[in-house]
Amino acid sequence: MWVKRELIAAALTFALCGAARAESCGPRTLGVSRTIAVGAPAHLGLKTYPQTLDLKDHEVVLTFDDGPAPTTRRVLEALEAQCARATFFLIGRNAAAMPQIVRREIADGDTVGSHSNTHSMLRSLPFDKATADIDAGAAAVDKASSGNASKFFRFPGFADSPALLAALDQRKMPVFGADLWASDWNVMTPKEELELLMGRLRRAKSGIVLLHDTKKQTAEMLPAFLAELKAEGFQLVQIVPGDAPPSQKQAPAGWKSETEATLKKMGIRGPKTASPKVGLPLQEQKDPAPRM
Numbered sequence: 419m420w421v422k423r424e425l426i427a428a429a430l431t432f433a434l435c436g437a438a439r440a441e442s443c444g445p446r447t448l449g450v451s452r453t454i455a456v457g458a459p460a461h462l463g464l465k466t467y468p469q470t471l472d473l474k475d476h477e478v479v480l481t482f483d484d485g486p487a488p489t490t491r492r493v494l495e496a497l498e499a500q501c502a503r504a505t506f507f508l509i510g511r512n513a514a515a516m517p518q519i520v521r522r523e524i525a526d527g528d529t530v531g532s533h534s535n536t537h538s539m540l541r542s543l544p545f546d547k548a549t550a551d552i553d554a555g556a557a558a559v560d561k562a563s564s565g566n567a568s569k570f571f572r573f574p575g576f577a578d579s580p581a582l583l584a585a586l587d588q589r590k591m592p593v594f595g596a597d598l599w600a601s602d603w604n605v606m607t608p609k610e611e612l613e614l615l616m617g618r619l620r621r622a623k624s625g626i627v628l629l630h631d632t633k634k635q636t637a638e639m640l641p642a643f644l645a646e647l648k649a650e651g652f653q654l655v656q657i658v659p660g661d662a663p664p665s666q667k668q669a670p671a672g673w674k675s676e677t678e679a680t681l682k683k684m685g686i687r688g689p690k691t692a693s694p695k696v697g698l699p700l701q702e703q704k705d706p707a708p709r710m
Contacts, residue, residue: 443501448644450503451477451653455660456570459587463595463626464669466576466677470597472665473624476652480504481594482631483533483572486512486519492637494519494526500644503528503656506631507572507594508562510535510555517562524566529658531570531594532556539686541579549585556591568659570594576677577686592663595677597625600636608639615639616646 443449454471461467471479482493485508497504506523508530513520523530534540535555540548552571560567569591573582576595586593600615619627629636647654681687 446648448500448502448648448654450501450656453656453658454479454664455662456592456657456664457660457662458569458590458592460592460663460666461583461595462593462664462666464597464673465599465628466578466595466675467593468669468673468675469666470595470669471626471655471657472667473626473655474653475623476650477624477655478619478647478652479626479655479657480629481507481572481596481626482629483507484509484512484537485631486516486523487632489634489637490516490519490523490631493631493640494522494528496637496640496644497528498526499641500648502644502654505529505531505568505570505594505657507531507533507570508555508559509533509537510558513559513562520559520562520567521564524563529570529656530559530563530567531572532559532567533572534574537574539575539577540573540582541577542686545581545585548579548582552582552586552589552591570657570659575681575686577681594626594657596628598622598627600627600629602630602633602636606635608635608642611635611639612642612646615643616650619652620650 456462456471462470464470473479480502482490482504483506485493485506490506493504496502503526506528508520510532520530532552532555535551535558538548538551540551543551556567556569556571569589571586571591572594578593583593598615598618600611602611606614615627619625629640631637
């Protein structure tokens with residue numbers, strides 16, 4: 419029943435927002451080429467998992483972490499100007515502090531998911547405390563969104579564990595990693611970030627992109643990034659709640675989790691079991707390690 423209610427609400431929101439924007443969206447805007455419905459169990463994103471969404475060449479999914487924040491408004495304005503939609507993984511306590519921004523994300527037709535309540539490295543916590551933080555974050559985001567949030571989840575620092583993945587599967591919460599990063603945790607100019615991100619995207623040709631709406635440089639970079647996506651023929655895909663796992667691409671032979679290598683360097687340990695591989699190969703990306 420919960421999934422059916424969520425699907426109906428998401429469909430109505432998408433339809434109403436689409437109708438309201440139809441007059442201002444034209445061929446010069448990026449827009450959304452299609453949606454992909456995602457249900458659990460799903461562990462997606464080649465930085466962490468050996469499978470990702472079955473995206474076509476030049477298809478991109480935009481995701482933003484850690485908000486809402488004052489800079490989120492600029493991000494939403496940039497998306498609206500291009501009739502574009504993204505997925506926001508919100509920290510619960512931030513959502514509780516700024517529910518008006520969460521409601522605008524929903525009103526704009528974006529997808530909202532959760533990112534824990536406190537942004538702790540969950541694999542480093544006792545299991546009960548980690549699941550409590552996940553549940554509290556999801557509840558806070560759902561409340562701030564007036565019950566319109568998805569059950570999508572992203573681990574802070576991508577620091578999952580087999581037990582936590584199993585708990586999220588039981589909660590029917592799809593888990594998202596990413597295929598490429600903007601590395602916007604590093605200080606750089608908007609131009610430098612744009613050049614870095616577009617270079618990675620041209621090499622990858624498609625993928626789930628991780629950005630942070632809490633970063634001023636990212637908010638300033640976004641209008642140029644969206645315009646460049648349009649100019650280079652990239653198409654935007656929006657992920658929305660579904661009732662079954664999506665079609666997936668399998669990682670190439672020899673795949674290794676870049677997330678695990680990074681967490682190990684940071685001293686955050688906890689061996690993880692691989693998720694089942696499904697689908698077809700996708701080019702692996704090599705990016706600088708994040709400062710999570």
